[in-house]
Amino acid sequence: MRRRLTWAAPAARSPNSHFLSPRRRRRRGRVRRAPILLLFVVAALAVDLVVSNTALELGVYTLAHARLPAAFDGFRIVHLSDWHAAEFGPGNRDLIEMTRRQAPDIIVLTGDFVQRLGELPRMEALCRGLMAVAPVYYVTGNHEWAGRVVDPLRAVLRETGVVYLDNDYVFLSRGGEQICLAGLMDQNGPRTKLSLSELTALARRGGDPFLVLLSHRYDRFSEYVSQRVDVVFAGHAHGGLIRLPFTDGLIGPGRVLFPRHTSGVTWEGATAMVTSRGLAGVGRWPLRLFNRPEVVSVTLTRPKGAETP
Numbered sequence: 001m002r003r004r005l006t007w008a009a010p011a012a013r014s015p016n017s018h019f020l021s022p023r024r025r026r027r028r029g030r031v032r033r034a035p036i037l038l039l040f041v042v043a044a045l046a047v048d049l050v051v052s053n054t055a056l057e058l059g060v061y062t063l064a065h066a067r068l069p070a071a072f073d074g075f076r077i078v079h080l081s082d083w084h085a086a087e088f089g090p091g092n093r094d095l096i097e098m099t100r101r102q103a104p105d106i107i108v109l110t111g112d113f114v115q116r117l118g119e120l121p122r123m124e125a126l127c128r129g130l131m132a133v134a135p136v137y138y139v140t141g142n143h144e145w146a147g148r149v150v151d152p153l154r155a156v157l158r159e160t161g162v163v164y165l166d167n168d169y170v171f172l173s174r175g176g177e178q179i180c181l182a183g184l185m186d187q188n189g190p191r192t193k194l195s196l197s198e199l200t201a202l203a204r205r206g207g208d209p210f211l212v213l214l215s216h217r218y219d220r221f222s223e224y225v226s227q228r229v230d231v232v233f234a235g236h237a238h239g240g241l242i243r244l245p246f247t248d249g250l251i252g253p254g255r256v257l258f259p260r261h262t263s264g265v266t267w268e269g270a271t272a273m274v275t276s277r278g279l280a281g282v283g284r285w286p287l288r289l290f291n292r293p294e295v296v297s298v299t300l301t302r303p304k305g306a307e308t309p
């Protein structure tokens, strides 16, 4: 009987074989670690996507201005903007509670709160909650006009006691002194809206009060400076949506790349602008990254040693 001779090939070299050069071994290690690293980055982005769209953050600022009347030293303003009918806890309990803890003297809302009729009941609940904390003042953003909801929104503001300040101004009194709070209607409003110079001229009819302006648009800073506004509260920028290190955000409204003045306090001359990073995303894909929804708390003070204006 013939025996079949078989021949076995020598065993293939193990991938971990010591025959690999150190350089190839390092490269192989890197290739093996890459999926783990990628998974980690994706997971971190996913976590931040949730955090940046749901977890409130408090931005605290002290703003010292030499023209501030002495009686308003310590006057605190909570600033909310670009809410877009978001929800922070049932009935926005978390948002209202964070505002309440700041013990503000007034609360200012700088537009882009609602765009659809169906959002008005939630808006009404928010207004009632905030009004239980402090007097509330409101100006419109572009979205209220785009959604044509300004008239029913005004009815909600009226019912809840919120002051609608578009094209208007009020004087706030404290300790026998006054400051002026004026509201600029968003530029998407009707033709009857006042220009900034018309509004400031009205507010200054009786003198030159310390002027606080509510205006949705952060990108009109040079106008606020030229009209000698003392302090502006603005929004609209959503913090540049994606806040990368060493930038003021990645994308501004109108798809402007690397916008400026989208967060915090910006000074030029004697004008300070406080820009809120807003409370929500915007558009069909409301993406925020590394950019938590912001409640802004500003305490107005007088610089140490400032003379009475």
Ligand SMILES: [Fe+2]
Binding pocket: 112, 141, 142, 143, 216, 235, 236, 237
């Ligand atoms: Fe806006």
